[in-house]
Amino acid sequence: xxxxxxxxxxxxxxxxxxxxxxxxxxxxxxxxxxxxxxxxxxxxxxxxxxxxxxxxxxxxxxxxxxxxxxxxxxxxxxxxxxxxxxxxxxxxxxxxxxxxxxxxxxxxxxxxxxxxxxxxxxxxxxxxxxxxxxxxxxxxxxxxxxxxxxxxxxxxxxxxxxxxxxxxxxxxxxxxxxxxxxxxxxxxxxxxxxxxxxxxxxxxxxxxxxxxxxxxxxxxxxxxxxxxxxxxxxxxxxxxxxxxxxxxxxxxxxxxxxxxxxxxxxxxxxxxxxxxxxxxxxxxxxxxxxxxxxxxxxxxxxxxxxxxxxxxxxxxxxxxxxxxxxxxxxxxxxxxxxxxxxxxxxxxxxxxxxxxxxxxxxxxxx
Ligand code: SF4
Numbered sequence: 001x002x003x004x005x006x007x008x009x010x011x012x013x014x015x016x017x018x019x020x021x022x023x024x025x026x027x028x029x030x031x032x033x034x035x036x037x038x039x040x041x042x043x044x045x046x047x048x049x050x051x052x053x054x055x056x057x058x059x060x061x062x063x064x065x066x067x068x069x070x071x072x073x074x075x076x077x078x079x080x081x082x083x084x085x086x087x088x089x090x091x092x093x094x095x096x097x098x099x100x101x102x103x104x105x106x107x108x109x110x111x112x113x114x115x116x117x118x119x120x121x122x123x124x125x126x127x128x129x130x131x132x133x134x135x136x137x138x139x140x141x142x143x144x145x146x147x148x149x150x151x152x153x154x155x156x157x158x159x160x161x162x163x164x165x166x167x168x169x170x171x172x173x174x175x176x177x178x179x180x181x182x183x184x185x186x187x188x189x190x191x192x193x194x195x196x197x198x199x200x201x202x203x204x205x206x207x208x209x210x211x212x213x214x215x216x217x218x219x220x221x222x223x224x225x226x227x228x229x230x231x232x233x234x235x236x237x238x239x240x241x242x243x244x245x246x247x248x249x250x251x252x253x254x255x256x257x258x259x260x261x262x263x264x265x266x267x268x269x270x271x272x273x274x275x276x277x278x279x280x281x282x283x284x285x286x287x288x289x290x291x292x293x294x295x296x297x298x299x300x301x302x303x304x305x306x307x308x309x310x311x312x313x314x315x316x317x318x319x320x321x322x323x324x325x326x327x328x329x330x331x332x333x334x335x336x337x338x339x340x341x342x343x344x345x346x347x348x349x350x351x352x353x354x355x356x357x358x359x360x361x362x363x364x365x366x
Contacts, residue, residue, distance in 0.1 A: 007221035016226045029055040034192035035062030035349025042358035044222040057321035060174045063139040064347035071167045072097025075136045079110035086112045087121040088136035095343045118150035125162035134296045137166045142194045144168045145259040148266035163296040168285040179211045188232040190218040193247035200255025212241045219247040276316030313342030325355040
């Protein structure tokens with residue numbers, strides 16, 4: 001297959017779905033780790049087409065959703081300062097913290113701007129030399145290289161008015177944390193293809209050995225998702241937990257060395273608080289001490305956040321596969337995309353928004 005249409009071809013999808021259904025002898029519980037995969041499964045009707053034979057649950061792979069409310073509070077607090085221009089991606093502005101969202105803070109007068117890349121925030125700092133420009137950074141290893149590059153550019157330009165409010169997290173430790181939950185029932189995992197493009201996937205061998213579950217590196221188009229599920233089911237049915245790459249057009253075993261070097265130059269691995277867990281060992285990236293001048297927490301003297309509860313929002317349970325979004329009592333009544341109570345209903349990768357938009361019986365669609 002060469003073109004994106006090939007990966008969405010309805011005839012191919014129906015044939016592949018039928019092949020997959022033939023393989024299944026029991027209702028395996030498979031977790032897709034990435035929010036993009038969750039949306040793909042639901043948007044294209046694959047989860048609905050398989051719900052009678054497979055239990056598909058959705059993991060902690062939406063970067064907006066796993067960002068603790070306390071991090072939003074830090075951004076809202078910083079944005080109150082008259083000398084600060086807070087910048088971030090559009091999704092992050094709508095995520096509620098305990099003091100409301102950044103969008104609400106903007107309505108109250110804070111200078112908060114949407115940018116399309118961290119490099120745009122660096123350019124803004126060049127232009128607004130009298131102001132302190134902060135980029136509110138979230139995301140996994142797939143986005144960390146671009147924020148790392150922004151810091152290195154700012155250093156090269158000698159900027160003293162650019163800093164990062166960094167909240168980067170790591171996928172594999174989160175998958176480990178899910179597997180170690182006492183009530184865990186996951187039997188197979190689809191690893192996030194885009195993150196593996198950066199990190200590679202060799203490190204998942206130890207994961208497979210430890211937990212004895214298959215891990216299949218999977219992409220995002222409907223045929224990619226079906227290929228990942230099919231391989232995962234084959235490995236489960238054969239009783240051979242193995243690591244497999246079903247996204248070889250993008251992912252190499254060793255990953256992208258240049259991107260990995262950027263991450264290592266700017267961040268170090270740390271144990272951090274996560275939604276759904278108190279904290280995850282080695283689950284995050286914090287800025288290196290030698291770059292503290294570009295760390296907004298250091299520059300503005302913010303205390304390290306302590307995680308508190310998310311109130312009635314069950315996002316922690318959703319992201320660890322304990323419940324499906326529709327089992328949250330607030331789903332679709334108190335909590336909707338127009339009036340989100342939690343981040344998974346806001347984000348374009350959130351499980352709750354995917355269920356709200358797509359979780360109804362539909363034909364497989366392209
Ligand atoms: S439906 Fe809303 S309140 Fe419930 S878990 Fe999802 S985001 Fe949280």
